[in-house]
Amino acid sequence: MPQASDPAIFWFNGERDDIVREVAERVAEDHGRSVGSLELALNDCAMTEMRRLDSQGDDEARRDLGKWRALSRQLGRMSEGEQRKAIREVTHRFAEDVAGNFDPRVYRMSIRAVPKLLATLMQPSQMPRALTAGQSVLDRLLSVEGETEKIKGLQQVGSVVYVPTHSSNLDSIVLGRALEQAGLSPVVYGAGKNLFTNPIISFFMHNLGAYRVDRRINASLYKDVLKTYSQVMIERGYHSLFFPGGTRSRSNLIENHLKLGLMGSALSAFAHNQTRGVDRKVFFVPTTINYALTLEAETLVEDWLKAEGKARYIIEDDEFSRLDRWVTFLRKILGMQAACVIRFGAPVDPFGNPVDDEGCSIAPGGQAIDPASYVRRRGRPTLDDARDAAYTRDLGEVLVRRFRHESVLMSTALVAHVLWRRIVAHSPRADLFSRLRMRGEVTMSKEDVVREVAELRDRLAELQAQGEVRLNSWLAEADPEAIVARALRVWNGYHTRMAAKDLGREIVAEDPTLLLYYQNRLVPFAVDVCGSEHERAAQEIAQLGVLK
Amino acid sequence: MIAPIPSGPSAAPGELPPVGVVGGGGFGQALANAMIRRGRKVQLWSRRRLELEGVESTQELGELKRSELLFLAVPSPYVPETAEELGKHLDGEHLLVHVSRGLIGDDLLTLSGVLRLRTAAHRVGVLAGPLDAEALAEGEPTGAIVGSRFPEVAAAVREAISSETLRIYESRDVVGVEIAAAVVGYLALAVGMGQQLGVSPATVAVALNRGLAEAARWAPSLQADPATLYGLAGQGDLLAVAGGDDRPEVRLGRALATGASLEEAGKAAGAHIEGVTIARRVDAHARKIGEATPVAGMIADVVEGRRAPTDAMAALMAREVGTE
Numbered sequence: 001m002p003q004a005s006d007p008a009i010f011w012f013n014g015e016r017d018d019i020v021r022e023v024a025e026r027v028a029e030d031h032g033r034s035v036g037s038l039e040l041a042l043n044d045c046a047m048t049e050m051r052r053l054d055s056q057g058d059d060e061a062r063r064d065l066g067k068w069r070a071l072s073r074q075l076g077r078m079s080e081g082e083q084r085k086a087i088r089e090v091t092h093r094f095a096e097d098v099a100g101n102f103d104p105r106v107y108r109m110s111i112r113a114v115p116k117l118l119a120t121l122m123q124p125s126q127m128p129r130a131l132t133a134g135q136s137v138l139d140r141l142l143s144v145e146g147e148t149e150k151i152k153g154l155q156q157v158g159s160v161v162y163v164p165t166h167s168s169n170l171d172s173i174v175l176g177r178a179l180e181q182a183g184l185s186p187v188v189y190g191a192g193k194n195l196f197t198n199p200i201i202s203f204f205m206h207n208l209g210a211y212r213v214d215r216r217i218n219a220s221l222y223k224d225v226l227k228t229y230s231q232v233m234i235e236r237g238y239h240s241l242f243f244p245g246g247t248r249s250r251s252n253l254i255e256n257h258l259k260l261g262l263m264g265s266a267l268s269a270f271a272h273n274q275t276r277g278v279d280r281k282v283f284f285v286p287t288t289i290n291y292a293l294t295l296e297a298e299t300l301v302e303d304w305l306k307a308e309g310k311a312r313y314i315i316e317d318d319e320f321s322r323l324d325r326w327v328t329f330l331r332k333i334l335g336m337q338a339a340c341v342i343r344f345g346a347p348v349d350p351f352g353n354p355v356d357d358e359g360c361s362i363a364p365g366g367q368a369i370d371p372a373s374y375v376r377r378r379g380r381p382t383l384d385d386a387r388d389a390a391y392t393r394d395l396g397e398v399l400v401r402r403f404r405h406e407s408v409l410m411s412t413a414l415v416a417h418v419l420w421r422r423i424v425a426h427s428p429r430a431d432l433f434s435r436l437r438m439r440g441e442v443t444m445s446k447e448d449v450v451r452e453v454a455e456l457r458d459r460l461a462e463l464q465a466q467g468e469v470r471l472n473s474w475l476a477e478a479d480p481e482a483i484v485a486r487a488l489r490v491w492n493g494y495h496t497r498m499a500a501k502d503l504g505r506e507i508v509a510e511d512p513t514l515l516l517y518y519q520n521r522l523v524p525f526a527v528d529v530c531g532s533e534h535e536r537a538a539q540e541i542a543q544l545g546v547l548k
Numbered sequence: 549m550i551a552p553i554p555s556g557p558s559a560a561p562g563e564l565p566p567v568g569v570v571g572g573g574g575f576g577q578a579l580a581n582a583m584i585r586r587g588r589k590v591q592l593w594s595r596r597r598l599e600l601e602g603v604e605s606t607q608e609l610g611e612l613k614r615s616e617l618l619f620l621a622v623p624s625p626y627v628p629e630t631a632e633e634l635g636k637h638l639d640g641e642h643l644l645v646h647v648s649r650g651l652i653g654d655d656l657l658t659l660s661g662v663l664r665l666r667t668a669a670h671r672v673g674v675l676a677g678p679l680d681a682e683a684l685a686e687g688e689p690t691g692a693i694v695g696s697r698f699p700e701v702a703a704a705v706r707e708a709i710s711s712e713t714l715r716i717y718e719s720r721d722v723v724g725v726e727i728a729a730a731v732v733g734y735l736a737l738a739v740g741m742g743q744q745l746g747v748s749p750a751t752v753a754v755a756l757n758r759g760l761a762e763a764a765r766w767a768p769s770l771q772a773d774p775a776t777l778y779g780l781a782g783q784g785d786l787l788a789v790a791g792g793d794d795r796p797e798v799r800l801g802r803a804l805a806t807g808a809s810l811e812e813a814g815k816a817a818g819a820h821i822e823g824v825t826i827a828r829r830v831d832a833h834a835r836k837i838g839e840a841t842p843v844a845g846m847i848a849d850v851v852e853g854r855r856a857p858t859d860a861m862a863a864l865m866a867r868e869v870g871t872e
Contacts, residue, residue, distance in 0.1 A: 351640065351670055363668035365636045373556050374640030374670060377700065378565070378616070387671075390697035390720075394670060543838075 007155065007185035008237045009209050012102040015236070020099050023232050024092040027224045031087055038083045039075060045090060045219040046072040052216055087221075094225040100188065100211040107186060142174060143473070146344035146406070148182040150357055151285060154347055155185055157359040158281030159234045161266045162187060162344075165255055165288045165403055166243040168295050172210075175241065175289065178342040188233055189241035190226065190262070227265045234269035237280060242266075244399060250304030252294065252520040253544065254407055256400050263399075264392040267350045271388060274372050274381035281359050281371065284395065286345040286402035290472070292410040293339065293490045294517075298497070301517040305436070339490075341472055345406035350374075351391055352398035404524050408470040409460060411478075415487035416518035417526070417541075418452045419444065419500055419509045424537040432544075435512055440501075442509040446484070449507050454480035459529035469525055491518075520544065556641035557616035566591050567708045568615030570630060572598045575647055576621035578684035582709050585687075591615050613637040617645065617704040619675070620663070623820040624650020627659050628666060635667030642669040643701050645694065647676075649733040649822040651726070656770060656826075656833055658726040660695075673701040673722055676729040676781040678788035679714070680795065691715040693780040695725025717780055724767065724776025731763045731777065732785045733797055734823035734830070734847050739789050740801020741850065741857045749790075755864070756786050759843035761872070766834040766841065797823055804850060805857045824851055842867055 003010075012019075031041040049068045053061040071086060078086065154160055164175060172189060179186060186209060193214040213226060234240055246259035263284075270282045294300070348354055349371045353361040356368075363369040374391065375381050423435050423442045461476060463469045475483060488507070491499040491514070499514040500507055509515055522529075523544050530538030559565035567583050569576045572594025580590045584602040591604045591612050598605045612618055612634065622630050627648060638644075644667065646659045663672045673696025683690045694702040694716060702718035710716040719725050735756050742752045760782060764774035776782065789798060796819035803813035814821065828848035834841040846860040855863070 353668070363635065363639075364666050365632065365668070367636065367668075369639055369668045371640065373668075376556065376641045378559075379556075379641075384700065386699045391670065393697060394664070 006104075007239065009102050009186055009188060009239070010104050012100075012188075012209060012238070016099055016101075019229075019232055019236070020092065020095045023095040023098075023225060023228045024088060026232070027091045027095075027221065027228050028084070028088045030224065031221070032084050038080070038087055039078075041221050042071065042075055042083060042087055042090065045221045046075065048219045049217070052218070056216075090221060091225055094222050095229060097214070098211050098225060098229050100209050102186075102188075102209040141339050142178060142181065143341045144178045144182050144344070145341065145408075146287075147285075147346055148184065148344055151182075151184055151283075151344060151347060153357050154281075154283045154355070154359050155239060158283055159237050159266075159269070160185075160187075160239040160283050160285060160347070161234065161263075162239075162241040162285045162287050163244045163263065163399055164241070164286075164342075165407075166245045166248050167252065167289060167291060167300075168248060170295055171243070171248075171289050172241070174340055175287070175342060182344070185239050187239045187241040190230070223261070227261055227268075230262050231265040231269045231272065234266050234282060235273050235278075235280070240266070244396070248296070248300060250300045251544075252297070252301070252517045253523055254403050254521065256403075258396040258399060260389070260392045260396050263395060264388060267388050267392050267395070268383075268385075270350050270371070271375040271381065271383055274375050275383055279372070282350050283347045283355060283359065284350065284399070285347045286399050286406055288341075288343045288345070288403060288406045288408060290341045290343065290408040290410060290521075291339065292412050292472075292487075293494060297514060297517050298495055301513055305433075305513070341408040341410070343406050343408050343470065345402050348395075348398060348402075350395060352395050405468060406470065407521065408472055409475065409521060410472050411475055411483045411487045412490055412518045413521040414453050414456055414460075414475070415449070415484055416499070416515040417522045418449055418456060419507070420512070420515045420519040421452075421526075421530075421534055421537045421541065423509055423512055423515070424540050425534065428536075436516065438509075438512055440508055440510050442512075443503075443506050444509070446502075446505055446507055450480045450484055453483055455531065456529055457483065459531070460525065463525060463528060468528075556613070556639045558614050559616075564588060564707075565616040566604070566614055568593070568612035568618035569621060570609070570612065570618060570634060571621035572596065573621060573623075574681040575684075576619070578681040579619055579621060579647075579709065582684045582711075582714075586709065586711065588708055609634045610637040613642070616641070617643045617701075617708055620644065620646040620648070620659075622648075624648040624652065624659060624822055625820075628652065628662050631663050631666040635669070638667050638669045640668055640670060642667075642671070643698075643704050644669045644672045645675050645696070645701060645705060646672075647674070649676075649729045649826075651730045651826055651829070654829055654832065656727075656730075656829060658723050658770070660722050660726060671698045671701050672696065673698070673705070674726050674729065675705060676725050676785070677717075678780070678785045678793070680793065684709075684714070687711070687713045689713045691717060691780060691784075693717040693719055693725060693784075695719045695722035695776075695781065697722055719776060719779065719781070721773045721776045723770055724772035724774075725779075725781040727763065727767050727770065727772050728777045728779070728782030729785070730822065730826050731760065731830075732782060732789065733821070734827040734844065735759045735786060736789045736795060736797035737801035737804070737821075737823050737827075737847055737851065738843070740798040740803075741805040742801075743798070744802040744805035745857055745861075747861070751861070752790060755843060755861075756790060758864075760786070762834070762839070762841045762843055763830075765839045766830070766837060769833070769837045769839075797821055800824070807856075809853070810851060823847075827851065 031037050046068045050065065053065045151160060164171065172191060188209040188211060190213040191210040193212045211229060230240065242262040244258040244263055245255035249255055266282050273280050346354055349361040351371060351374045353369060355361050360368045361371045372381060422444050423438060426442050427435055457475065460469060460471055464471050488500055488502050495514060497514060498510045501510045523541060526538040526541040557565045566589035569580050569590060569592045572592060577600060580592045580600055580603050583590045591606060592598060592600065593606050593609055593612055597607060620627060627646060644663050648659050650659055652662060660672045660674055664670060673694050675692055675694055677692040679690050679692035694705045696702055697720055706716045738755050739752055760777050764777050767774050767777060796817040800813050800817035800821050803816040827844045831841050831845040831848055842864055846864055849855040850857050850860050
């Protein structure tokens with residue numbers, strides 16, 4: 001039995017049926033305002049589902065295809081009452097499929113088990129010791145920084161929505177662990193239904209409040225159910241997590257094109273509560289997840305570079321699905337302190353205003369501001385989709401700026417940037433793909449690499465002092481030679497291709513594609529940190545920022 | 549704990565809230581008069597006390613917090629400081645609309661961006677297009693456009709000033725509308741120069757059209773839709789300029805073409821001209837992103853006295869011709 005002081009999610013299972021009902025009813029009502037809208041929504045849903053299931057041809061198709069065909073046949077003859085009943089059945093079915101679970105026992109068990117499991121994977125030969133030392137190993141690997149104390153206070157006065165950058169399928173795991181490590185409440189989050197097929201992670205997903213997002217379903221009714229589910233959870237005070245980039249950053253560029261749908265649901269939750277007289281605040285926490293080594297780097301960057309990249313929105317055959325790649329990955333980063341840095345940035349209200357420790361929104365002039373005033377017109381809170389869409393777009397722009405400032409740069413980004421910059425300087429007038437083919441063609445003396453890394457680090461430190469970016473704490477203090485050695489050590493042996501080869505006195509840019517991927521984190525700062533010597537190359541690199 | 553702002557806009561039950569105008573220049577006064585004619589209550593702030601019939605005149609910006617919609621009708625260099633002072637009295641319920649053609653600094657920050665950064669009001673917009681103070685005052689048939697991401701801002705402007713002689717269009721592309729207004733501001737200088745030099749309408753048409761086309765290449769770098777340049781705030785307003793509306797920018801262009809210094813030409817124009825410095829900053833911005841803006845560059849050269857208008861025209865005509 002949960003305690004009264006436990007966060008809302010501990011009570012989820014008791015409320016689950018009620019939430020599913022509320023979501024299904026709201027979506028059905030929204031579409032039921034006119035008869036034409038009802039028929040249109042049902043017809044669109046039946047057609048898109050029949051098309052999907054036809055092409056799947058699996059157990060799900062055998063189970064459900066007949067139902068949709070029957071609905072499609074009967075739709076034209078249905079009375080308004082029958083259509084209303086049908087839409088409620090569909091939205092209820094979708095809401096049931098989406099709704100997650102939260103089992104406090106599994107949560108507590110996972111807190112203990114996950115670190116040990118990971119530690120064992122890293123050091124299988126020392127299993128008994130690893131099983132007891134799991135916690136400290138993980139804590140050493142994972143560095144959590146930022147506004148955690150403030151967020152703890154905000155959790156008490158409103159719904160907290162974490163909006164992190166997204167690089168890897170490991171993100172939700174490390175973020176879950178980071179929240180626990182920082183003493184913050186667990187969150188509800190949408191996870192691709194494909195992840196539920198991963199044997200390692202499915203058990204935890206099923207029991208830790210993850211709700212299922214089936215990206216194969218294109219019906220607008222389903223998308224409405226997803227958004228409404230998220231909205232209802234936030235209205236009820238559940239802390240949430242969205243990846244506003246929508247999918248993992250293929251390029252490793254800091255996200256600058258955000259998908260606003262789920263973010264909009266948080267804003268609608270705030271406005272909806274206000275119209276009902278419920279003054280529950282909503283806070284967004286821009287969060288960056290920063291890896292020295294990305295588990296799926298090779299697949300992601302190849303996907304970015306392929307013209308058909310967009311078609312592979314759901315990648316099911318990447319490194320994340322292969323246990324041997326996990327083991328190699330984890331062993332590789334074992335020796336590194338802070339190989340992954342999670343930074344919780346300064347929280348903002350749904351309108352992008354900063355908030356103080358008590359959750360009061362602060363106007364640009366420094367005075368307190370009532371966030372409810374943004375959804376009021378002529379003194380009364382109102383619901384207005386067009387207005388809220390505009391606010392969400394504004395908020396997206398605030399978050400993009402925050403991501404840039406809260407990014408934590410790692411040794412691999414710095415060393416890759418120096419090598420990529422040399423490739424660019426070495427090949428004036430060449431296009432991106434010509435440069436990517438220059439495998440092993442560009443060499444730098446190690447002395448030059450170390451010198452340029454040192455200069456780059458010092459210039460980034462100046463930007464850090466102005467609040468423009470963050471450097472990994474180890475990097476800020478480290479000897480430049482050690483930075484280079486660490487990056488080479490991290491890359492080589494994990495990726496199937498060697499990013500850069502150490503020949504003693506020289507370093508060869510062995511795989512430009514991987515170097516491009518790791519250096520992309522630095523693209524927004526390339527011109528600011530280049531110095532006159534590298535200005536032309538830096539300006540070319542900065543142009544990468546306009547690519548998606 | 550910081551004390552909250554006491555209140556937002558207010559009105560007696562059943563009444564519409566007043567509309568605020570910040571700035572007592574010609575356009576600010578014309579706006580106030582137009583709204584009074586429509587039966588709205590108007591508060592007008594200006595540095596010097598103004599007596600306008602039916603208008604609540606004030607020198608305290610804080611008084612304007614009772615208004616729901618506020619027009620900022622001050623020249624763009626004064627917008628940041630005015631917004632900062634005004635911002636102390638506003639909350640999220642206020643709607644802010646500026647009427648300036650300015651872009652601020654080397655990054656060409658739009659004034660809607662300045663309002664967002666300096667005030668708590670987020671429902672902001674811009675009023676642009678061929679509407680001028682004279683047409684507003686005399687009720688001549690004309691039109692204008694409100695750029696705002698928020699439909700309720702355009703609706704509030706319509707409610708305040710639209711009439712049987714004033715059509716108010718709207719665009720969600722607020723930055724595009726602001727850029728279009730700024731571009732028209734410096735292209736109007738070229739119209740004045742052309743008039744003074746006695747060039748043919750065809751020459752003016754080519755310069756204006758190419759000036760818009762080059763703007764359409766750099767505008768997306770500021771998240772604007774280039775199509776907006778060909779709407780009422782851009783091409784529509786340029787047609788009014790070319791048709792001879794004799795706005796201050798045109799007068800300034802004519803004076804410059806006589807060989808007058810910028811200072812002398814400014815006096816002849818009799819108003820603050822935003823386009824004087826924008827053309828140079830636009831040219832610098834475009835270079836930074838790898839785009840060419842020969843028309844803006846030449847206008848800037850003439851304004852700064854680096855080239856005679858005839859030389860500028862010859863240099864433009866000598867450029868290599870490309871596909872459109």
